Amino acid sequence: MEKKNTSLWREFTKGIIKENPVLRLVLGCCATLAVTTAASNAIGMGAATTFVLVCSNVVISLLRKVIPDKVRIPAFITIVAGFVTIVQLFIKAFSPSLDKALGVFLPLIVVNCIILGRAEMFASKNKVLPSLLDGLGMGVGFTATLLAMGIIRELLGAGTVFGIPVFSGFMEPIIIFLLPPGGFFVFGMLIALAGKLSKEGKAPESTGCAACPLAASCQKLQQKDNGKEAAN
Amino acid sequence: MDAQTIKSLVAIFLAAILTENYVLNKFLGICPFLGVSKKLDTAVGMSCAVTVVMVIATAVTWPLYMFLLVPNGLAYLQTIVFILVIAALVQLLETVLRKYMPPLYNALGIYLPLITTNCAVLGVTMLVLEKGAEDPSFGYLQSLVNSFGSGVGFLVAMVLFAGVRERLENCDIPETFKGLPITLVAASLVAVSFLGFNGVVDGLL
Numbered sequence: 197m198e199k200k201n202t203s204l205w206r207e208f209t210k211g212i213i214k215e216n217p218v219l220r221l222v223l224g225c226c227a228t229l230a231v232t233t234a235a236s237n238a239i240g241m242g243a244a245t246t247f248v249l250v251c252s253n254v255v256i257s258l259l260r261k262v263i264p265d266k267v268r269i270p271a272f273i274t275i276v277a278g279f280v281t282i283v284q285l286f287i288k289a290f291s292p293s294l295d296k297a298l299g300v301f302l303p304l305i306v307v308n309c310i311i312l313g314r315a316e317m318f319a320s321k322n323k324v325l326p327s328l329l330d331g332l333g334m335g336v337g338f339t340a341t342l343l344a345m346g347i348i349r350e351l352l353g354a355g356t357v358f359g360i361p362v363f364s365g366f367m368e369p370i371i372i373f374l375l376p377p378g379g380f381f382v383f384g385m386l387i388a389l390a391g392k393l394s395k396e397g398k399a400p401e402s403t404g405c406a407a408c409p410l411a412a413s414c415q416k417l418q419q420k421d422n423g424k425e426a427a428n
Numbered sequence: 429m430d431a432q433t434i435k436s437l438v439a440i441f442l443a444a445i446l447t448e449n450y451v452l453n454k455f456l457g458i459c460p461f462l463g464v465s466k467k468l469d470t471a472v473g474m475s476c477a478v479t480v481v482m483v484i485a486t487a488v489t490w491p492l493y494m495f496l497l498v499p500n501g502l503a504y505l506q507t508i509v510f511i512l513v514i515a516a517l518v519q520l521l522e523t524v525l526r527k528y529m530p531p532l533y534n535a536l537g538i539y540l541p542l543i544t545t546n547c548a549v550l551g552v553t554m555l556v557l558e559k560g561a562e563d564p565s566f567g568y569l570q571s572l573v574n575s576f577g578s579g580v581g582f583l584v585a586m587v588l589f590a591g592v593r594e595r596l597e598n599c600d601i602p603e604t605f606k607g608l609p610i611t612l613v614a615a616s617l618v619a620v621s622f623l624g625f626n627g628v629v630d631g632l633l
């Protein structure tokens with residue numbers, strides 16, 4: 197019994213640090229870069245994504261024996277899109293300002309590779325409870341990373357944290373941190389830091405292809421590249 | 429079509445490429461931008477496939493939304509309908525290309541399955557509708573031009589960045605920054621250069 201509990205605990209915690217979806221697996225970069233101009237947006241986006249991730253993981257895990265292998269990706273996308281619509285309507289009703297801040301990135305949760313990636317890699321192969329914890333852990337890891345980026349960018353770019361002025365008086369805000377280049381820069385720094393602190397001691401080579409449901413066609417691309425190099 | 433319309437279409441096209449660049453200003457389609465920009469020809473192939481799918485997807489989803497979803501009060505189903513339409517379109521396009529245009533299929537075919545979950549494609553179909561809601565003169569034609577411009581903007585960003593990355597390969601990079609971090613810092617610098625285009629299009633026309 198105790199052994200079972202530790203393994204379940206591990207499913208939950210792995211997403212937060214060891215397999216952090218953003219910094220270690222490098223999934224869901226678009227949302228990470230786009231909504232982290234303010235710490236509060238980061239939390240809103242993180243919470244919305246976590247909800248979708250947990251729900252879709254549970255449903256996909258329940259249906260894993262029903263969904264035929266050949267049409268699994270469209271089936272997953274439909275399930276995820278259903279939950280995204282729920283979140284969209286919910287946020288529109290209860291927090292119009294958050295809806296406005298997240299804009300098109302709210303419906304775009306549907307194509308966030310963290311969700312499809314977890315569905316393909318984990319939920320479609322595991323029982324309901326581990327899938328739920330996996331989704332929750334990954335969601336918390338995603339939210340924490342977004343929050344870290346949001347705080348850094350808001351602090352440096354606007355001199356505030358959660359809208360509360362921190363830098364007032366002794367430092368001019370560096371506006372470029374709120375602009376797209378600042379997003380890329382802070383993200384690069386965080387990945388470098390996470391890589392340095394990880395066991396391997398280095399940052400990931402590229403985006404998280406391994407966890408992407410479409411990795412097969414991507415590998416074809418890489419083979420094509422490699423083939424060319426060999427020919428040269 | 430009068431001169432005024434043509435002028436506004438050119439402005440929409442240029443703005444979509446330069447000031448509203450999908451990758452560098454709006455953060456859409458970052459995965460392919462970072463993932464397949466290592467080699468110039470793969471970057472070009474991927475961007476061409478994205479452009480084609482963007483235009484076709486907008487051409488299909490715009491009337492679908494305006495004439496089917498909105499009149500029936502189903503606008504809230506936008507997300508779920510659009511992603512399924514895009515998935516089906518991509519599949520259809522792949523089949524048609526394979527059957528009727530094998531050379532084009534060989535050039536673009538392998539990129540197509542990757543495009544279903546590309547947020548730039550879903551993003552463009554939704555953003556043109558948002559623009560149309562704000563500005564009634566932004567109709568079907570304007571939406572198509574905007575999608576095409578966005579695709580070309582994606583191509584421009586990918587090609588520029590592939591060039592930067594090829595230069596990076598021969599550099600002596602600190603161990604900690606090898607791989608993705610230095611790529612992101614380079615992307616940041618390319619994005620700085622695109623900031624310079626702010627306001628250029630309005631000034632031109």
